[in-house]
Amino acid sequence: MTFHQEDHKLLMIPGPIEVADDVLYANAHAAVAHVSPQFVPVFGEVLQMLRKTVDAPSAQPIVVAGSGTMGWDMISLNVLQPGDDVLVLTTGYFGDAFADALRTYGVQVEQLRAPVGGRPGPDEIRAKLESKKFRAITITQVDTSTAVLSDIKAVSELVHQVSPETLVVVDGVCSVASEEIHMDAWGIDVIMTASQKGLGCPPGLCIVMAGPRAIQALESRKSPATYYLNWNRWIPVMKSYEAGTPIYFGTPPTNLIYALHQSLKTITEGPVSLQERYKMHREASKKVKDTIRSLGLKQLVSEELQASNGASNSMTAVCYPDGLGAADILPKMAQRDIVFGAGLLKDYKDKYFRIGHMGH
Amino acid sequence: MTFHQEDHKLLMIPGPIEVADDVLYANAHAAVAHVSPQFVPVFGEVLQMLRKTVDAPSAQPIVVAGSGTMGWDMISLNVLQPGDDVLVLTTGYFGDAFADALRTYGVQVEQLRAPVGGRPGPDEIRAKLESKKFRAITITQVDTSTAVLSDIKAVSELVHQVSPETLVVVDGVCSVASEEIHMDAWGIDVIMTASQKGLGCPPGLCIVMAGPRAIQALESRKSPATYYLNWNRWIPVMKSYEAGTPIYFGTPPTNLIYALHQSLKTITEGPVSLQERYKMHREASKKVKDTIRSLGLKQLVSEELQASNGASNSMTAVCYPDGLGAADILPKMAQRDIVFGAGLLKDYKDKYFRIGHMGH
Missing domain, CATH: 3.40.640.10 (Type I PLP-dependent aspartate aminotransferase-like (Major domain))
Structure with a gap:
């Protein structure tokens, strides 16, 4: 019996997430x-x-x-x-x-x-x-x-x-x-x-x-x-x-x-304890957020909260650069077989997108 | 990519049913x-x-x-x-x-x-x-x-x-x-x-x-x-x-x-139309019910209803023979890798069992 997933786009939205x-x-x-x-x-x-x-x-x-x-x-x-x-x-x-x-x-x-x-x-x-x-x-x-x-x-x-x-x-x-x-x-x-x-x-x-x-x-x-x-x-x-x-x-x-x-x-019961799992989420999140910053992009979470553990470790909400919007970014990522989530917040949904980085 | 089910007991209860x-x-x-x-x-x-x-x-x-x-x-x-x-x-x-x-x-x-x-x-x-x-x-x-x-x-x-x-x-x-x-x-x-x-x-x-x-x-x-x-x-x-x-x-x-x-x-859209599907259920049901009768077993559905299309074509409720009960029948079927359903009706549940015969 063999089982493996078919090739598919990498799902990086804040849920549903990729399933092992x-x-x-x-x-x-x-x-x-x-x-x-x-x-x-x-x-x-x-x-x-x-x-x-x-x-x-x-x-x-x-x-x-x-x-x-x-x-x-x-x-x-x-x-x-x-x-x-x-x-x-x-x-x-x-x-x-x-x-x-x-x-x-x-x-x-x-x-x-x-x-x-x-x-x-x-x-x-x-x-x-x-x-x-x-x-x-x-x-x-x-x-x-x-x-x-x-x-x-x-x-x-x-x-x-x-x-x-x-x-x-x-x-x-x-x-x-x-x-x-x-x-x-x-x-x-x-x-x-x-x-x-x-x-x-x-x-x-x-x-x-x-x-x-x-x-x-x-x-x-x-x-x-x-x-x-x-x-x-x-x-x-x-x-x-x-x-x-x-x-x-x-x-x-x-x-x-x-x-x-x-x-x-x-x-x-896996090789990674829950504490280690939380730590891995924090580390993965830090990498994503550092990259976002290095690209000169802002997050929806305020700078003040970012500095005091107030940004999620399971996902990141990224503001589009001035003059760019969903139509400029999300289809390009989809071409690279990566799916991000669009903005969800009323009045703000065209101003940011969401990256999920939780789970396996 | 191959996919087939592992060997398992044949599930013949009135739902959940075997899944293709x-x-x-x-x-x-x-x-x-x-x-x-x-x-x-x-x-x-x-x-x-x-x-x-x-x-x-x-x-x-x-x-x-x-x-x-x-x-x-x-x-x-x-x-x-x-x-x-x-x-x-x-x-x-x-x-x-x-x-x-x-x-x-x-x-x-x-x-x-x-x-x-x-x-x-x-x-x-x-x-x-x-x-x-x-x-x-x-x-x-x-x-x-x-x-x-x-x-x-x-x-x-x-x-x-x-x-x-x-x-x-x-x-x-x-x-x-x-x-x-x-x-x-x-x-x-x-x-x-x-x-x-x-x-x-x-x-x-x-x-x-x-x-x-x-x-x-x-x-x-x-x-x-x-x-x-x-x-x-x-x-x-x-x-x-x-x-x-x-x-x-x-x-x-x-x-x-x-x-x-x-x-x-x-x-x-399959090769079998819905009308044919209903017919196949009626035929399968008739076979089960004929067998039940030939074994001298009674159904929970009254004789009168049985004679006037009042018995389900998707399942059959069979009364245990006098002197026998769930403990005598269901484990023996399970040994043969067939799972029937126990009785569900209050006051009657020890008097009959249920066979599902719907679906593929």
Whole structure:
């Protein structure tokens, strides 16, 4: 049996990312019954390995067919309730979208928005936290639209100091397994992510890690008014797969679970430790950013943030040189079989492009 | 480049089903950008071919990462509203589950439930329809828990005659591309299905076809209170991919879309026409059922229904002989590398097993 990818353009967008051959091969696994003795331990091990990717022995991982977007709905419905006050730190498109999703479910949202390329500072965050009792704060670790990296550790410490009852929710779609995170040690209550970024898988899985306080929030309330997105249905399914005695709610996406299993094995048990993986991302990122600077190009992330570890190590947002735009650069790279991402941020999308450099 | 599946047990459960080599190979496609010129037409063609599988030139297909279960939520939220009266024809577990999902969203459900192995008759259905103005009726074409096949054409005709404003909603998860259906000609307003049954793909895609009256129901109301499941967000995305100018809401599950594309090509353009495909399913089913009878075994579907095309052509539910149970039969088949499905119906699950015979 041989397997190798066909020749293809090198995909360097901030997700989906290039997928390793062994992961693609796992995605082509022959059909298995979702409750069979072959499949059940594979799903169980996926859950165990996911805890390691965010350093959270205490968390309940929830893996459901869906896109990353669905994580916002799950958190809005299961951890929060209509009328809850939530502070959304916004560093780009994805902070705004998270806020939209929360509002859809009747959550009272206040956004603390940084200028493009910046992030809200500790004094602003402290003042907000002191102004009102927020049920939760949300932080996008890497906003894929700007490449701004939030300082999750510092923000979470601040929250625990000023407003310890406030739940800390992290959107880690563009960062898990690329940017350092320690869910338990840093006091994070929920991390949501997806399969197609740092986890190095094809897209199609929504992944959420729920810490003890998030589970408590769910358990202390009336069951959420949703069928497919209800954690009261999914958590028993996850526990049943981990215990080896599967119960049915919806058919799990078996092939993607095989693919994620393969990818997580490399991430958590491969020759490169997670710490070394983070370091390699930092080094690769530094090379890209040094090159960008040496070409005289600017980044979307502010100079100030760049100097204080505020630029993502998983991607880079590069401003086009004066007088040039997407039409001048992206097709030329495509001719060289390299695909970059166009700008995503409203009003700015013609002013920059995005390079992904996460994963294998 | 060679690709073939490893040796594995023959999967004969009523979904997930065995997946053809070329479909698995497509599922291992190298990563592509979800808005790239390679991928966009693939997704567009998937939508066009899906219309053919249910013979519905007028329908809007919606394909979203999720399981079949999610289709119930989508219909509850987008086509219906809280307080709507809905008649659920129940021929097994999946009718009950659809009713549960509807109730979660405040829909007023009446269930017309047949005895196990039967289906509600036309007189009962007519009486119900005359007793109250129902906003919609739901019918499971094949209930995977019992193998009962509903007569969608006859029920839909009856509805259009007695209560023409009532929307006709079909759960086709276990039947699309295996059992005959003509969405437009039979006057069906919504069909929901999933990728892993008759469509011959790995699981992970929720597929809904919305007819003009369903779209009208959505458009004539306040936008549904959901973010990820809101068709007002997804329909423009679907239209944009079909038009070749993609817009972003959530990352589409690119590899599964490639796999579905390959499978749909075989179904809609392969050497076997859809009509011939239905015929082959009927013939294969007849062989299985004749063998079951010649062994002196009974089916869960009533004798009466068996005699009137009321048993599924995609699967068979077989009662264990007196004195024997799951422990006597299923492990012996597994030793011969054939996997059947255990019983699914509450109170009956130790009394029968299920053989899937849909797809390639």
